[in-house]
Amino acid sequence: MTTIAWRTSRRKNFTRTSASIPRRLVREGKWYLLPAYALARTSDLAREGMENSGSFRFADHIYRAKPGGRYGIGWLLDALFLALPASRSMRERHLHSRLHIATALRRGDVQGESVRVLSVPCGIARDLVGGANDAGLGTPWPVAHARLIGMDLDPEALALSRSLAGRDGTFEFIEGDALDASSYPRELDLVVSTGFGEFLDDDDLTRFYAACLSALKPGGRFVTSGMSRSKLADRLLRELAELHTRYRDAEALRAALGKAGFTDIVVHSDRYGLQSLATAVRPAGTP
Ligand SMILES: C[S@@+](CC[C@H](N)C(=O)[O-])C[C@H]1O[C@@H](n2cnc3c(N)ncnc32)[C@H](O)[C@@H]1O
Known part of the structure; x- marks a missing residue:
């Protein structure tokens, strides 16, 4: 209990x-x-x-x-x-993560280096599985060099992710609290996160980003997003589903990433103007 x-x-x-x-x-x-x-x-x-x-x-x-x-x-x-x-725009954040996963995997494959990627919280880890498929298009999938890890608090999400990924040994799904830095795997090249920061207040968001930062290798990349308000979707979600989202524009996202210690922060808006899509880097020399 x-x-x-x-x-x-x-x-x-x-x-x-x-x-x-x-x-x-x-x-x-x-x-x-x-x-x-x-x-x-x-x-x-x-x-x-x-x-x-x-x-x-x-x-x-x-x-x-x-x-x-x-x-x-x-x-x-x-x-x-x-x-x-609002829905099309949410799909953009998913594609943003997938693009960065595929790019990291292809780069690792070309350079013959291993690549460790975490999706947190992964929910149903379609970003990892989709990114891996995108990277493998037309070539034998570079299994030997990749470790794709999904972490979530909910065992059901992890079980669904395992069945989506199939029997491929490249994937690993672990139960862990995204707000607890000690739950994270270490020495990651890429961490992606969608659909979580939108439910956190500013203090928890900084804590979460700091946990992601400490799990990355120096030079490792963090990919995430923030949502702006769409009047119609917000009304529907608030009144009919009691879904209360913390909206953050590009500036707020940039500030939160900077506060957690990230550098090289790039934030751009998706084509619907509703998602801010961000990348940031863990600088060398962070403890
Ligand atoms: C809206 S889903 C988003 C998941 C996925 N990244 C996506 O974009 O579909 C949010 C996920 O956060 C997980 N979650 C909520 N609080 C968590 C926590 N403290 N640590 C880890 N996972 C958590 C839930 O179990 C759920 O799978």
């Missing part, structure tokens, strides 16, 4: 507090949102968002971009939600 309480206290992405969202809407006099709530529940994406706000399944559904839902209308609504700029 202690373990469950310990885990629950460190889960940073479940922001829903009401036992029943419809009851809360009525209590707050927002009964006019009830039909929207009932309709939205036919979409797989919206239902997952409402039942488990901020879950790895919610993020993965957006990255996979395959609509699913009940009674036809649910499928259509799901396709509509997936086409919103």
